Amino acid sequence: MQRKAYVPGVATLLAALLAGCTGGGALGGEADDSKPGETGGTTAAAEPGKYRTLREPCSQVEPGTLDSMLPGIEEMPDEEQQEKAYEGEPTVTYDTDRRVGCRWKVESSDATHHLLVDFERVVSYDTAVSDDTRATEVYSSKAQKANLPEPSASTTDDEEQEGASDGDGDADAKPSGDTGTDGGESGKGKGSDKAKDKDKGDAGDSASGGSPTEAVTPPGLEPRILEDLGDEAFLDDALTTAASATRHRTVTVVFRTSNVIVTVEYDEQPGRRTDIPDSKEMQDKAQELAGKLADKLSE
Numbered sequence: 001m002q003r004k005a006y007v008p009g010v011a012t013l014l015a016a017l018l019a020g021c022t023g024g025g026a027l028g029g030e031a032d033d034s035k036p037g038e039t040g041g042t043t044a045a046a047e048p049g050k051y052r053t054l055r056e057p058c059s060q061v062e063p064g065t066l067d068s069m070l071p072g073i074e075e076m077p078d079e080e081q082q083e084k085a086y087e088g089e090p091t092v093t094y095d096t097d098r099r100v101g102c103r104w105k106v107e108s109s110d111a112t113h114h115l116l117v118d119f120e121r122v123v124s125y126d127t128a129v130s131d132d133t134r135a136t137e138v139y140s141s142k143a144q145k146a147n148l149p150e151p152s153a154s155t156t157d158d159e160e161q162e163g164a165s166d167g168d169g170d171a172d173a174k175p176s177g178d179t180g181t182d183g184g185e186s187g188k189g190k191g192s193d194k195a196k197d198k199d200k201g202d203a204g205d206s207a208s209g210g211s212p213t214e215a216v217t218p219p220g221l222e223p224r225i226l227e228d229l230g231d232e233a234f235l236d237d238a239l240t241t242a243a244s245a246t247r248h249r250t251v252t253v254v255f256r257t258s259n260v261i262v263t264v265e266y267d268e269q270p271g272r273r274t275d276i277p278d279s280k281e282m283q284d285k286a287q288e289l290a291g292k293l294a295d296k297l298s299e
Contacts, residue, residue, distance in 0.1 A: 049131030049259025072108030
């Protein structure tokens with residue numbers, strides 16, 4: 001009986017077909033159960049944030065701090081009402097793993113005080129962007145909305161003088177932003193000057209009974225970037241000076257620690273229209289609380 005001839009080309013073709021069925025060939029692409037980082041051309045996923053959960057917010061503020069920030073809470077005649085005031089009221093959120101908060105409100109004969117503590121845990125759903133990076137973007141957005149002032153005019157003036165001494169500037173050239181209608185002064189400070197004039201005018205109306213400058217935030221206490229608080233932080237100070245209403249001040253401190261952003265909002269509304277809340281006292285209390293919350297997060 002004659003044997004059939006062996007054809008090497010057929011065997012080679014069969015081997016190639018079998019390899020295509022069991023491996024990741026050009027037609028099939030990468031295997032379905034492959035994971036990022038297993039192949040040399042795949043970028044590893046960004047690092048997750050430090051915080052995976054959030055603490056219960058109403059328990060984060062100590063009673064002694066509430067006594068200081070909410071005058072009148074200790075003198076409440078109703079014991080049940082006082083206990084409820086200390087407990088605070090949780091803010092309504094849709095995902096307590098991502099955001100939680102607590103509010104306190106105490107009314108007294110002298111003033112009404114509000115306190116809000118808010119915790120936001122930022123999560124990036126982009127594998128190429130870390131939670132911390134995304135949290136930095138969210139924090140920056142909050143800082144922009146606070147309209148923090150530009151660097152002081154003295155710094156700008158020093159830079160301009162240095163440029164003039166180097167001979168780089170034209171003596172006849174007008175400063176940047178000059179419209180030619182204000183005697184050669186730059187227009188960059190007009191907005192802030194008008195805002196100050198508005199505050200002074202509101203504060204100096206006949207109903208206030210005080211000097212025109214009382215409503216203006218004292219020098220050195222303006223909205224600003226804060227050092228040594230979390231990874232980055234800022235403070236905002238806003239005074240409502242409507243002539244028809246009681247003046248009230250709101251101090252806000254916002255800081256970021258890794259992928260968590262904490263907001264402390266402290267508001268005081270005096271009982272009399274002629275009273276103006278003390279900026280320094282409120283800022284000191286808000287910053288002290290923010291520092292304590294930052295310490296708790298680092299525990």
